[in-house]
């Protein structure tokens with residue numbers, strides 16, 4: 001099964017709050033985005049936004065230039081329905097992030113919670129980092145969250161790569177200055193705990 005069918009299949013079978021990565025609000029992501037965004041007109045893209053409520057919270061905070069990219073049309077459709085008329089002001093992109101056509105220097109803030117860790121092949125990771133380097137403005141920020149060193153080795157039946165801050169930063173290279181990193185213990189809807197890592201980098 002290709003990646004798009006895999007994710008469409010997951011989202012068509014499970015309710016938004018029944019997936020292991022669900023949180024009512026992505027509080028850590030939101031705080032990091034607020035610390036990095038130069039203002040409410042900042043251009044923000046959420047990579048692999050899935051059905052998360054981050055986009056709702058960004059709209060509620062008054063951000064005016066929000067994009068959400070996901071490989072799954074099913075997830076994007078759920079988000080659009082939940083947001084109602086507010087969804088018309090969001091730029092929705094259905095694409096594989098390793099292949100998407102993104103405008104150079106389009107974004108002030110790049111956010112990804114739990115997508116990069118699915119890239120188990122080095123060519124995929126290189127393609128992803130090339131996308132970030134092309135699409136984020138110089139002086140912009142990149143927030144990437146993956147499973148931490150003690151996190152699970154699989155998610156939704158797929159293998160993942162776990163990272164500490166140093167290893168994740170190494171994937172991105174010296175053009176990305178590591179500003180802050182933290183770990184979070186995420187309680188899943190099934191009452192298990194997963195360790196997540198968050199890294200905030202500035203693009204120099």
Ligand SMILES: C[S@@+](CC[C@H](N)C(=O)[O-])C[C@H]1O[C@@H](n2cnc3c(N)ncnc32)[C@H](O)[C@@H]1O
Pocket residue numbers: 003007021022023026047048049050051052069070071072075095096097098112113114115118155
């Ligand atoms: C574990 S979920 C995380 C969803 C959301 N970021 C959150 O934290 O609730 C991973 C998401 O990434 C999307 N995804 C997986 N591989 C992708 C890829 N190569 N390109 C774009 N989206 C991808 C999936 O469809 C899914 O919505």
